[in-house]
Amino acid sequence: MKRRWWGLAALAALGVLAFSSCAQIGYLAQAAVGQAQLLLGARPLQEVIDDPATPAETRRQLTLAQDVRRHAVTALGLPDNKTFTTYTELGRPYLVWNVFTAPPLSGELRTFCFPVAGCVPYRGYFTLAGAEREAASLRASGDDVSVGGVSAYSTLGRLPDPVPSSLLRGGDSAVISTIIHELAHQIVYVPGDTDFNESFAVAVETAGSRRYAQDHGLPSPDRAASQARSRAVNALLLQTRAELAKVYALALPDSEKLQQKREVLDRTRQQYAGLKADWNGYSGYDPWFADGPNGLNNALLGSVAAYAEHVPAFLALLERLNGDFPAFYAAVRTCAARNDGERVACLEGR
Numbered sequence: 508m509k510r511r512w513w514g515l516a517a518l519a520a521l522g523v524l525a526f527s528s529c530a531q532i533g534y535l536a537q538a539a540v541g542q543a544q545l546l547l548g549a550r551p552l553q554e555v556i557d558d559p560a561t562p563a564e565t566r567r568q569l570t571l572a573q574d575v576r577r578h579a580v581t582a583l584g585l586p587d588n589k590t591f592t593t594y595t596e597l598g599r600p601y602l603v604w605n606v607f608t609a610p611p612l613s614g615e616l617r618t619f620c621f622p623v624a625g626c627v628p629y630r631g632y633f634t635l636a637g638a639e640r641e642a643a644s645l646r647a648s649g650d651d652v653s654v655g656g657v658s659a660y661s662t663l664g665r666l667p668d669p670v671p672s673s674l675l676r677g678g679d680s681a682v683i684s685t686i687i688h689e690l691a692h693q694i695v696y697v698p699g700d701t702d703f704n705e706s707f708a709v710a711v712e713t714a715g716s717r718r719y720a721q722d723h724g725l726p727s728p729d730r731a732a733s734q735a736r737s738r739a740v741n742a743l744l745l746q747t748r749a750e751l752a753k754v755y756a757l758a759l760p761d762s763e764k765l766q767q768k769r770e771v772l773d774r775t776r777q778q779y780a781g782l783k784a785d786w787n788g789y790s791g792y793d794p795w796f797a798d799g800p801n802g803l804n805n806a807l808l809g810s811v812a813a814y815a816e817h818v819p820a821f822l823a824l825l826e827r828l829n830g831d832f833p834a835f836y837a838a839v840r841t842c843a844a845r846n847d848g849e850r851v852a853c854l855e856g857r
Contacts, residue, residue: 534630541603541633549593549669568675568682569594575686575719582722583715584833585690589667601656602671603631604638608650609805612755612764614748616809626699628813631657651804661689663696680728683719688712694836697843703850705814707839710821739782740792741815747775748808772803820854
């Protein structure tokens, strides 16, 4: 799906494995083992950069990661700790695979609760096979399910998170945006409010990537075709989720709601085809709009909303503060202290 963090679940697993129910033992065990392997395989970033055996492109990207982290600390006011000061070669395309699930007639993701992390709308697995087994079980129960690979995550500074090799696969823009995003999680984190947490980090990532580009004489990321595609797809999916929410609220038999759901999703696929016609053959979002068990469904829509729904409110607040990141963080912390239903209103000055 996207990169983004899941590591608090693994972190919690290290401390609570012995006290878990039988149903949770297998899940927490794989989380604890995966987290331990990630840390045990880490090498200091500078050591990897200086190693003659390191491929030239890996060396270049890790040097970029060092510079982005330094800029994030000095120019954006993000934390300076052991996060992203080491590197782990994974030998696989993703760090973890997240499994999102939602009822067939609801746009709200089911949540899973852990100590420290609070409740989050997914479970993460260090192997694709583990994620697919969980997904199959959830689909058998009747839920909509979405599985997506994650290239990096954060444990909020509680552990020395390395730069994983999976992050480099996304290219320079992914390195820049992800490092800023994950460090932002260490500034503000509200246990149990994923939409607030992720939208905040995406806002910092968006504005921070602009600042990095500006300070280093790079093209603005906002002008990149990839960013334009992302904005268009997110807007379409948020619109679809809102349409489905109206359908699910109708006083109709479930069979009729399911029929209307299929009609809404079919229209969304047609709209996506229209967007894609201007993309010069780019097809990276095709799996999201597929008509299948892991394609366009409530779970996918809910996962996109978690990262996108409140980003405009955060960016508007930052703009009102004239791009002053420390003042922005202080204002967001004030809003974070509000009750669940009041946080977004606080961002908007209400």
